[in-house]
Amino acid sequence: MRPLLIAPLLLSLVLAGCIADGKSSEPELLGGPAASPPVAATAPPPPVRLAEPSPPALEAEPVAYRAPISCDIRTTRTPDGVLIEAIARADAPIDGEYDLVITQSSRAGASDVTQGGPFRARSGETLTLASTELGSAARLAVRLTLRDADGVLCRSAWRT
Secondary structure (H helix, E strand, O other): OHHHHHHHHHHHHHHOOOEEOOEEOOOOOOOOOOOOOOOOOOOOOOOOOOOOOOOOOOOOOOEEOOOOEEEEEEEEEEOOEEEEEEEEEEOOOEEEEEEEEEEEEEOOEEEEEEEEEEEEEOOOOEEEEEEEEEEOOOEEEEEEEEEEOOEEEEEEEEEO
16 A cells, blocks of 8 residues: 555655656655755846947047147136136138037036137137136036038037
């Protein structure tokens, strides 16, 4: 009668994964050899998301492209805030256009001030293309771009 009682027990152990090939995977079950514990199935790891590249940081130094002209942003602290000037220095006579974009950011939001227009410079001339004074803001970002008919001549950026 005993074989009948052990057979259902062995069958349930095999179905439960405790015995494989007639050997126990647990030392306390039927005196079989010890084995590593069963590994639980896990969900696959979540897909890796690559972070979007950060926009380049605004720098205070101008970037020279091709040109007989250079550009710069001059800032001066004032009692009321900051004076911002867009400066161009010509090494040769040149006609072009400039764009000055000033972004003010604070907890209340952000706003842009844009100035631009044509310019003409003689060789050796330094021009103040634009000048504006702004009150204190949490953050300022300023971009100056000079262009002619062939494209970008110079870019400069500054931020607080």
